[in-house]
Amino acid sequence: MSDLTYSGSIVVAVDPGTLYDLVSDVTRTGEWSPVCRACWWDEGARAEVGARFTGRNETPERTWETRSRVVAADRGREFAWVVGDGFVRWGFTLEPEDGGTRLTESWAFLPAGLAMFAEKYGDDAQRQIDQRTTAAHEGIPATLAAIKRIAEAAVERSGSVGVTPTDPLR
Numbered sequence: 721m722s723d724l725t726y727s728g729s730i731v732v733a734v735d736p737g738t739l740y741d742l743v744s745d746v747t748r749t750g751e752w753s754p755v756c757r758a759c760w761w762d763e764g765a766r767a768e769v770g771a772r773f774t775g776r777n778e779t780p781e782r783t784w785e786t787r788s789r790v791v792a793a794d795r796g797r798e799f800a801w802v803v804g805d806g807f808v809r810w811g812f813t814l815e816p817e818d819g820g821t822r823l824t825e826s827w828a829f830l831p832a833g834l835a836m837f838a839e840k841y842g843d844d845a846q847r848q849i850d851q852r853t854t855a856a857h858e859g860i861p862a863t864l865a866a867i868k869r870i871a872e873a874a875v876e877r878s879g880s881v882g883v884t885p886t887d888p889l890r
Contacts, residue, residue, distance in 0.1 A: 724834075724849075726856050727826035730864040734871045736796035736814040736821045742871055743812045743823070744799040746773045752866035754859045755779060768793045773801075779855070800826075807833030808852075825864055827856040 732739055742748065744767035746759040758776045765771040771790045777783065792800040792811060800811025808829055815822045829849065837845040 723853065723857075724829035725827065726853075726860060727824055728860040728864055729822055729824040730868050731817055731820050732823050732868045732871050733820040734875050736816055738875065739821045739823060739867075739871055740796050740799060740812075740814055742874075743814075743867060744793065744795075746775070749775065751870055752863050754862045755855060767799060802830070803833075804836070805832055806830050807836055823864060823867065825860045827860065829853065 734742075746761065746767070749759040750757045755777050756775045757778050759773055762772045762774075765773060767790065769790055769792065771793075773788055773790075775786050775788060777786065786803045788801040788803050788810075790799070790801050791809070792798045796814060798811060798813045800809060802809050808827065811826050813824045813826070815824075829852065834845075834849070837849055841848045
């Protein structure tokens with residue numbers, strides 16, 4: 721596999737601001753991600769450019785943690801972060817569409833990540849990169865479907881997805 725970027729989209733029957741509040745709350749990532757089981761902000765951090773958080777990831781083969789830095793935080797439009805020292809970029813873009821929001825999740829393996837994998841894994845680097853690429857290609861549709869289910873159910877139940885932009889827990 722050699723496609724080092726990937727994205728997928730889904731339309732969610734929730735307005736962009738409300739949906740942004742959900743996807744930018746990294747503490748909820750474990751609710752929808754097939755790999756990331758938990759995330760937490762550094763002390764005092766929140767969804768703003770430069771903020772840092774840690775994610776705990778699990779697959780049948782291994783468990784690991786990553787440190788990430790928010791690189792885009794524009795309520796109702798985009799939330800994105802880079803993993804490690806710029807190894808991989810993940811993000812969500814939001815666009816109003818037919819009374820809801822087109823939510824796009826994107827993933828890109830960056831040059832620093834390719835270099836790190838070459839150094840860390842040597843001759844096995846390409847196989848490791850292929851595994852991560854396959855996981856992203858399979859995980860993005862599953863993540864988007866789960867976010868849609870969670871967001872629409874929460875809005876139907878209570879009129880919001882939980883945390884509001886002024887909530888001190890964000």
